[in-house]
Amino acid sequence: MSALLEARGLRLAFGGVKAADGIDLAVTAGEFLAIIGPNGAGKTTFINMATGYLRSQGGQILFDGAEITGRSPREIVRRGIARSFQLPQLFSEHTVEENAALAIAARDGIWSPFRPLLRPAWREEARDLLDRFGLLPAAALRADALNEGTRKLADIAMAVALRPRVLLMDEPTSGVAASEKMAVVETLARVLRSSGVTAVFVEHDMDVVERFADRVAVWAQGRIAALGSPAAVLADPEVQRNVIGIARPARATGGRAADA
């Protein structure tokens, strides 16, 4: 199978720290690929490079056969790569419904100054989307009034509203209460599979990885240390010692949403 999203020899260093030290990765259309690894291994940096937020210092990124290295976030998202954030990036003064409608508007064109954002068609689509994420009860709430789990889902729903072909998710379950985590993941998997979205997600919870991922890539110091099926990779003693030993239980990390 050909790769939908492909990184070739991607490099980026922050001062002396190599956040990406020759990343080669091919994401196949339709798969769910998990990225695991200790904090500071360069997982978010990879997402930031693939979405145009950070410019790589070497190597290439290809999407659907075309090079997108160095393109702007706007151009990349219009080509079909959307992302969600470790810290949800919602429009806090808008309701959840308006947040979703803004994403739909961003996709379909915002330049219609004489028609309201919450026009019937977009309102209906927004409510349908929220329904699929189980967010309908929160539709009328302001985004800054939500709990972390709901914010997280709303953040992902906004990315899905863009109808991407590839969705990059930075720790979709961090901050979600442990008791809700599996339900959130089930919801996510159902929505993404039904819309045929290819997903790449950074994850610290190995139960989620086992359940959700088709393949796992292990990041270590800016390199991919291991790549394969969850069963094979998670059974690797090296991975168990270096990644799972550190990362389990999953730690909530602070910092800015799009930080490295």
Next chain:
Amino acid sequence: MRGLRRAEILIALLLAAAIVLAAFSTPWLRFVLTVALAKGVAVLGILLLLRAGQVSFGHALYVALGAYAVAFLAPRVPEAALLLPLAAVVAGLVGTVVGLFVSRYREIFFGMLNLALSMVFYSVLEKLYHITRGTDGIRVPAITVLGQPLEGSSYDWAVFAMALGLALLFGLLARAYLASPVGQALAAIKTRETRLDFMGVSPRRVLLSAYVLSAVMAGCAGAVIAMATRHVTPLLAYWTASGELVFIAVLGGAGGVLGPFLGAATFELVRVYAAATVADAWGMILGAVLLLVILFARGGLWGIVAARLGRRRAA
């Protein structure tokens, strides 16, 4: 919220009727209210930028541009119905060029760049005496309104009607714009600008659209002020004039399109009456009013009205 939006229209019509009545009953108020309506239109532009969390301390630039456009063009085109759109075009063109530049900046940098540009224009108006007659200003010659050579109070009424018409037109336009996806994206610039980029929307272009619209509104306001006062001076572009627009925006409240007009009417009336009764202290009175609004009514005058309506509706 939707009930409030409908009430907004009703209140706008009531306010318009009250203004017309006041202008009828007290002739000298007609001029004050014409200027208040014009300033309300300019402040409406400030409100659009406030939605994006940006404050311009230089929008008097566009008021002055509109006013000087009328003063310069009136000898050649002595017709209000042509001068008004011409002033709007001049302000809109300059607003586009300046907007392409300032829409890259946010907050204090946005505010100060606007201030700086308006002061450059002020200096130009003041120094180029042989063209602009410096601080003496330019007298606007008599102009026709829709082909009618009007005199005295009928001319004043025509300019008043123009101001009221512009207020209603731009009020409706701003209202539709703010409810539209672009207007909502404007508010999104304030809370999470980078997310817009990751959704494929250019925040700069969104802000630019509001900026150009605000420049056009200020230009129209300037044109009306020039026609009402029949005299333009560089003071129109001075930084205190820009500050006044921001003052009125805060006073009136940024929550709805009626805020600027409530603010402008209150501002001008307080100024006129305060200047007549306590000539030395009117600045202090205005300052105190602003302080009270900031401390006790963050939503401004419109915020007070909206809260009362909301309570009545809930009860």
